[in-house]
Amino acid sequence: MAKRAVITGITGQDGSYLAELLLEKGYEVTGIARRSSSPNLWRIEHLLDRMTLRPADLVDQLSIMRIVQDVRPHEFYNLAAMSFVPASWDQPMLTGEFNAQGVTRVLEAIRQVDPGIRIYQASSSEMYGRVREVPQTETTPFYPRSPYGVSKVFAHYITVNYRESYGMFACSGILFNHESPRRGLEFVTRKVTDGVARIKLGLADHLSLGNLDACRDWGFAGDYVRAMWLMLQQNEADDYVIATGVSHSVKKLAETAFGHAGLDWQRYVRIDPALKRPAEVDHLIGDASKGRRVLGWEPSVTFEQLIAMMVDADLARLAPSVRAGVAQ
Secondary structure (H helix, E strand, C coil), X not given: CCCEEEEECCCCHHHHHXXXXXXXXXXXXXXXXXXXXXXXXXXXXXXXXXXXXXXCCCCCHHHHHHHHHHHCCCEEEECCCCCCCCHHXXXXXXXXXXXXXXXXXXXXXXXXXXXXXXXXXXXXXXXXXXCCCCCECCCCCCCCCCHHHHHHHHHHHHHHHHHHHHCCCEEEEEECCEECCCCCCCCHHHHHHHHHHHXXXXXXXXXXXXXXXXXXXXXXXXXXXXXXXXXXXXXXXXCEEECCCCCEEHHHHHHHHXXXXXCCHHHCEEECHHHCCCCCCCECCECCHHHHHHHCCCCCCCHHHHHHHHHHHHHHHHHHXXXXXXXX
């Protein structure tokens, strides 16, 4: 009998890659998406005939409970969140409602319907914030520097609490930044690669960025969803840092992306103070040695390969509009 999995946030970057992975492994996949007048399904259009899509919302526990009752999944991957960090200052209450209380609703729904379901919770490197040590491990203290980071700390600890209080198989993956051509345009990696493609094709003449000195540990999203699956295949539930262990600055990101397109980044990048965060997270770099040892997980795509992949994808996406004389 095929395993059944439910994925919240399936229309996002991670959800689409995870759905692909699980379908390849023979799972029956049910994706949860919020009702919308204009559905955002472009990342999973190629999968819709192989999976089931159900409407539900993290602010509505009954809708989550109904899906758990109907599907009775073996595994539940909670990837849904208000995930754009800068926007969390504009909507701090809504961020907490989704990212913190929403996770509690998921855990409680599963506990009431079937506490034997294995749960993956998407934690975040943003929980470390003003880092207490470099690199960061599963035991590094959290010091979040944004409403998003604060909400993720709550979600992380409520997952631990349900695991320890009720014996549920609940894991948190403390994933460092992971990117792909499916990343939203508002995120800095995709903003840079899209900007490079537009400049290369004559659709723009500059790219505005904020803090060039901020450093992140960037990996490929396709590698990271494999780690999510591996966590739920273990004999015991635990939490894991997933990262490449290599950090790069936003400046290096720009230099690499422009360089791949044969351009000098210094000619096109402009600094916009309005793009800097109220409280910056300066140096995130993860130590995934536990994940490598226990899960057998290794990243397969380097930083340079990742950025080249994203630049090439944006060039391919925008080139037809240039030929047609229409800028997207």
